[in-house]
Amino acid sequence: MEKCTKAGYNELIVKGKCLNGQNYFLNGRIQNMRMTKKVTAMALASMMALSLAGCGGSSSTTATTAAATEAAKEEATTAADAKEETKEEAKAEAGEPVGPAVTLVMAEVNPLDTIVGQTDSAFKEKVEELSGGSITVDLQASGVLGSENDVLDTMLGGGGTIDMSRISAFALTSYGAEKSVLLSVPYTFQNREHFWKFADSDLAPEFLMEPHDNGLGVRGLFYGEEGFRHFFTVKPVNGLEDLKGMKLRVSNDPIMNGMVAGLGANATVVSFNELYSALQTGVVDGAEQPIAKYQSNAFPEVAPNLILDGHTLGAIQVIITDDAWDKLTPEQQDVLTEAGKYASEFNRKISEEAENKVLDELKANGVNVVEVEDKTPWQEACKDIIESSTKDNAELYQQILDMAK
Numbered sequence: 001m002e003k004c005t006k007a008g009y010n011e012l013i014v015k016g017k018c019l020n021g022q023n024y025f026l027n028g029r030i031q032n033m034r035m036t037k038k039v040t041a042m043a044l045a046s047m048m049a050l051s052l053a054g055c056g057g058s059s060s061t062t063a064t065t066a067a068a069t070e071a072a073k074e075e076a077t078t079a080a081d082a083k084e085e086t087k088e089e090a091k092a093e094a095g096e097p098v099g100p101a102v103t104l105v106m107a108e109v110n111p112l113d114t115i116v117g118q119t120d121s122a123f124k125e126k127v128e129e130l131s132g133g134s135i136t137v138d139l140q141a142s143g144v145l146g147s148e149n150d151v152l153d154t155m156l157g158g159g160g161t162i163d164m165s166r167i168s169a170f171a172l173t174s175y176g177a178e179k180s181v182l183l184s185v186p187y188t189f190q191n192r193e194h195f196w197k198f199a200d201s202d203l204a205p206e207f208l209m210e211p212h213d214n215g216l217g218v219r220g221l222f223y224g225e226e227g228f229r230h231f232f233t234v235k236p237v238n239g240l241e242d243l244k245g246m247k248l249r250v251s252n253d254p255i256m257n258g259m260v261a262g263l264g265a266n267a268t269v270v271s272f273n274e275l276y277s278a279l280q281t282g283v284v285d286g287a288e289q290p291i292a293k294y295q296s297n298a299f300p301e302v303a304p305n306l307i308l309d310g311h312t313l314g315a316i317q318v319i320i321t322d323d324a325w326d327k328l329t330p331e332q333q334d335v336l337t338e339a340g341k342y343a344s345e346f347n348r349k350i351s352e353e354a355e356n357k358v359l360d361e362l363k364a365n366g367v368n369v370v371e372v373e374d375k376t377p378w379q380e381a382c383k384d385i386i387e388s389s390t391k392d393n394a395e396l397y398q399q400i401l402d403m404a405k
Contacts, residue, residue: 097134099329104320106164107151108141109272114296115226115347115354116316117141120166123222123318123343130335135328137164147273149252155321156216163324169223169315172211174252179210182397184255185389186311186382187375190404192225192352195313197403199223199344203396212322219325220317222340224347226290227355228310232303233286234279236368239307240264240377249275249287256288258385259311263378279303290314295358300367307370309378318343 108120124137145151151165156175170184182188189195198204208220237243244264250256252269260267270278270287278284279302286303293314294306318340325333363369372378379386390397 095129095132097132098335099131099134099332101134101136102327102332103136103138104163104324105138105140105145105161106166106318107145107162108139108166109143109148109151110141110293111296112139112141115290115292115351116166116224118350118354119224119316119343119347120318122346123339126339126342127335130339131332135332135335143273147271149271155218155319158217158321158323160321160323162321164221164318164320166316166318169317170253170255172216172218172319173255175211175216176214177210177216179207179393179396181255181389182393182400183207183315184253184312185386185397186255186259187379187386188397188400189313192313194404195225195315196348198400199225201403203399208317211319217322218319219322220319221336222318222344224316224318224344225351226292226314226316227351228308229288229290229312229314230294230306230308230310231286231288232294232299232306234282234303234305235285236305237286237307238370239372240381243286246285247283249278249284255385255389258388259382262382262385264381275299276302291355291362292358295362300362300365304366305368305370306362307372309372309375311378311382316347 106120106124108117110116112118112121120139120141124139127135127137145162146154148165148167148171151162152167152171152175154162155165168184170180173181173184189198204223208223210220211217212219231237231243231248233243233246240263246265247268248260248265249270250260250267251272257267265286268284270284275284275287276298279287279299286305287299288311289297289299291306294300300306320336325336328336359369
């Protein structure tokens with residue numbers, strides 16, 4: 001993407017068009033229609049003129065009159081159509097609705113001031129802007145619609161009460177999304193740039209559409225990330241050995257369970273909404289999250305020790321149900337696609353900066369932050385789960401690894 005400087009705007013350009021709030025895709029279609037009709041009229045007039053040049057006598061006069069009449073009709077029709085198209089173009093530029101009014105309910109388990117919450121808000125605002133207000137995104141944050149698994153159960157079950165959600169990119173693995181498994185394999189992405197090479201590659205759409213192709217009833221719109229995930233604990237941890245025997249919170253993700261077991265700890269399934277109290281009461285000794293979510297959910301209050309092992313990048317995606325997607329007009333679907341590109345780029349710009357700011361704040365507030373200088377022992381400990389999780393898609397996984405080069 002690049003910047004648009006036209007008319008003083010400082011907006012993102014997607015597919016060569018400035019996202020300045022105008023419905024540019026409608027304008028393009030209108031202009032194309034107008035040009036086609038003008039060319040048709042000119043071609044018809046030229047053909048008639050050539051025909052007349054080969055004729056003579058009274059028949060020439062009659063033909064000339066007929067040609068002039070026909071050309072005038074065509075010109076009048078073209079002018080009328082152009083006038084109507086100009087009206088439609090003016091509506092588009094004025095930000096009038098693209099399609100019928102529709103409200104899409106969107107779930108987010110985290111607060112809006114987090115990296116993912118800000119990304120959601122950017123997506124919502126751009127959708128409503130580009131649609132001219134015809135699409136309203138009802139963004140419900142802070143887990144008011146339930147945990148991530150609750151939301152997915154509702155969306156995949158066809159309840160119709162939740163249309164979109166921001167989820168972990170590998171949340172659908174337990175529902176049969178085999179390709180998404182590769183995104184949760186520990187120590188896959190070497191750094192952020194590695195992940196964004198994947199997100200910008202031809203593989204990304206294939207991964208996003210996998211749940212739709214598998215008949216799960218949802219599809220991905222775009223990718224983002226919220227930083228690398230790290231372990232945090234109630235008691236101080238200075239290295240890998242200190243994790244042995246600890247009860248570490250996991251979701252129902254088998255890869256996470258295998259990773260924790262490989263590190264010598266005991267995997268303990270706890271709902272995210274219950275994690276704070278579980279840490280407080282000793283149900284678990286620690287957990288893992290991206291730094292920003294660690295802070296925003298007040299986990300430093302009960303687990304003030306953070307070890308920066310960076311085992312998995314917190315890749316995210318926004319999904320929409322097929323039912324909700326199919327109810328939109330083609331123009332409204334275009335809006336969601338373009339707004340997704342905008343939100344993905346927005347996320348890319350804020351994520352690392354926001355994470356570094358949070359880390360500085362955590363250190364200033366007394367959190368015990370431990371750097372991991374050599375991750376090799378951690379990777380070796382996770383060797384079994386890495387191999388077992390990638391063997392069925394070994395070639396695809398290698399393509400992702402090769403993007404680090």
